[in-house]
Amino acid sequence: MQTIAVQRTTHPKQKPTDSSKLGFGNYYTDHMFLMNYDEGEGWHNPRIVPYGPLELDPAAMCLHYGQEVFEGLKAYRAPDGGVALFRPEKNMARLNLSNDRLCIPPIDEAFAVEAVKELVRLDQDWIPEGEGNSLYIRPFIIAVDAHVGVHPANHLLFVIILSPVGPYYPEGLDPVKIYVERQYVRAVKGGMGFAKTGGNYAASLKAQDVAAAQGYTQVLWLDGVERKYIEEVGTMNVFFKINGEIITPALQGSILGGITRMSCIELLQSWGCKVTERRLALDEVVAAAQNGTLEEAFGTGTAAVISPIGELKVDDQHIVINGGKIGETAQKLYDTLTGIQNCRLPDPFGWVVRV
Numbered sequence: 001m002q003t004i005a006v007q008r009t010t011h012p013k014q015k016p017t018d019s020s021k022l023g024f025g026n027y028y029t030d031h032m033f034l035m036n037y038d039e040g041e042g043w044h045n046p047r048i049v050p051y052g053p054l055e056l057d058p059a060a061m062c063l064h065y066g067q068e069v070f071e072g073l074k075a076y077r078a079p080d081g082g083v084a085l086f087r088p089e090k091n092m093a094r095l096n097l098s099n100d101r102l103c104i105p106p107i108d109e110a111f112a113v114e115a116v117k118e119l120v121r122l123d124q125d126w127i128p129e130g131e132g133n134s135l136y137i138r139p140f141i142i143a144v145d146a147h148v149g150v151h152p153a154n155h156l157l158f159v160i161i162l163s164p165v166g167p168y169y170p171e172g173l174d175p176v177k178i179y180v181e182r183q184y185v186r187a188v189k190g191g192m193g194f195a196k197t198g199g200n201y202a203a204s205l206k207a208q209d210v211a212a213a214q215g216y217t218q219v220l221w222l223d224g225v226e227r228k229y230i231e232e233v234g235t236m237n238v239f240f241k242i243n244g245e246i247i248t249p250a251l252q253g254s255i256l257g258g259i260t261r262m263s264c265i266e267l268l269q270s271w272g273c274k275v276t277e278r279r280l281a282l283d284e285v286v287a288a289a290q291n292g293t294l295e296e297a298f299g300t301g302t303a304a305v306i307s308p309i310g311e312l313k314v315d316d317q318h319i320v321i322n323g324g325k326i327g328e329t330a331q332k333l334y335d336t337l338t339g340i341q342n343c344r345l346p347d348p349f350g351w352v353v354r355v
Contacts, residue, residue, distance in 0.1 A: 001111055002046050004033075004118050009050035015164075019128040022166035024303065025136070029123040033115050037105055043158065046111075048119055051161065057146035061153050066199045070140035071097035072302045075120045075162075075355065077127045077134075078343035083120060083355040085137075086341045088113045090259045095139065097257075098195040103152035104141055111138065112158075113228070117355045120159055127189040128164045132338075136165045136303070168235070168303035169209035169217060173334060175310025175324055176299075178220045178233060179211035180282065182315065185224035186231075186254075193231075193254035200256075204234050216313060218299075222282060224254065228339070230280045236299030236307060237261035240285055241329055243293040260300040264333055266349065273329075282314065287317045296327025305341075306334035 009030045016027055028051055035046040062068045071091045076084045092109035099106050116137055127135045139160045143153030169176055184207045187193025192200055207219045220238065223229040230249050232238055237258040239248045246268055251257050268275045288294035289312075297309040308331075310324040321327075339345030343352060 001108075001114065002044070005045075005047040006122065006237070007049045008122075011050070013051075015126060016128070019130045019133055019164075019166065022133065022164055024165045024168050025163055027164050029126040029135075029162040029164070031119060032162075033119045033158075035115070035158040036184075037156040037158070043105070043107060046115060048122060054157070054159070054329065058142060059146040059148050061145045061147055062142035064148060065143070065150055066197070066202075067102055067104065067143035067153055068141060069095060069102050069104060069195065069197050070138060071095045071098075073137045074138060074165075074302060074341070075118075075124070075127060075135040076342045077129070078300040078354075080343070082343070083124050084341065084343050085113075085116065085120070085353040085355060087259055087263065087351045088116055088218065088347065088353055090262070091139070094129055094196065094257065094259070095141075098197055099141065101192055101195040102197055104143075104156060104217055105251065107141075107158065109253065113353070116160060117353075119162065120355050122189065123162055126162065126164050128166070129170060130166070132167045134165060136163045137161075138163065146266065146290060148165070165303075168301075169228060169307060172328060173306070173308065175308040175321070175326055176217040177215065177313070178218050178309050178310040179207075179214060179216035180220045180312055180314045181207045181222065182227065185206070185227070186221045188224035189253040191224075191254065194251065194256060196256060201234075210233060214313070220312065228281050228283065230282055230285065231255050233299045235299040235303060238297065238299050238309075240288075240297045241295040241327065244290045244295070245274045245276055247280050249278050249280055252279075258301055260302055260305060260337070263337060263349075263351065264300050264306075267333060267336060268329075270322070271332075285312070286317070289321070292318075296322045296329055298327065298330040298333075300333075305337055306330050324342060 092112045299307040308326040311318040
């Protein structure tokens with residue numbers, strides 16, 4: 001395993017003084033991790049350096065053709081003062097799935113986890129105090145060849161940055177309002193929907209803007225072919241509890257395989273709940289709401305952990321779910337997951353990795 005060189009900053013930043021006003025993605029720590037890829041040499045020169053601008057040629061291929069991937073995970077402050085990560089090896093495995101789809105050479109997953117640990121260890125004083133706060137970790141890889149031409153890059157840069165964050169949604173754990181998108185599509189099977197790459201999010205911006213103008217926090221995407229099956233919310237996988245059964249759309253190539261999604265399924269199964277991964281038509285959810293069997297709905301993701309859904313806007317219908325309140329299942333999942341992540345509850349699954 002390669003040695004990571006460390007250059008400490010000589011000009012530490014002023015940390016945010018009010019952790020209740022952090023927001024999400026507004027502040028960045030003192031250091032970042034860098035590693036280069038050059039054809040013929042592979043991944044090399046891993047280093048931690050002071051946080052600062054990246055120098056890119058204007059012709060860098062990531063700027064013109066979108067050859068880039070990223071991940072998102074968090075570091076948490078444990079009650080004993082230590083620092084914990086949640087299933088980081090799963091993030092690095094997913095990063096390599098994205099790498100394969102974007103023709104990016106695979107990274108050494110175990111080494112990447114060690115790089116995260118080393119960087120977090122160095123900047124752990126940035127982990128904010130307060131309920132729901134954490135240190136967000138953003139690994140990403142960009143193509144840096146100075147070439148205006150469409151082909152896989154020969155030179156890339158792997159970067160990890162850190163950001164002290166509060167809750168992702170301003171509502172916190174209060175139920176969010178979701179807009180069901182009918183006109184635009186985000187991804188189709190055979191495309192890049194399962195990969196964590198910027199193009200997927202660029203494709204979502206127009207619908208997100210339309211939803212926000214109507215007072216909705218996020219967009220619920222339908223499949224891009226028949227426009228009838230539920231896929232995911234813009235930043236979350238989604239679950240619906242119908243007549244006691246918890247249903248989440250199956251991963252069929254157009255949906256991101258969330259680490260939180262995976263963890264929720266495993267938790268629910270361990271509790272003896274009936275959990276089903278399958279195609280779920282929007283009409284089925286609407287019918288369940290109309291006949292009273294739609295008990296609750298919620299999203300899952302690293303940023304928000306669990307986000308209850310209080311309302312769906314389907315065409316001209318405003319479907320209120322569980323009286324606009326958080327459901328029992330979502331609350332239990334949130335309490336259990338955050339308890340394990342913050343080391344306040346036992347970890348019977350071995351998910352927590354200490355830094």
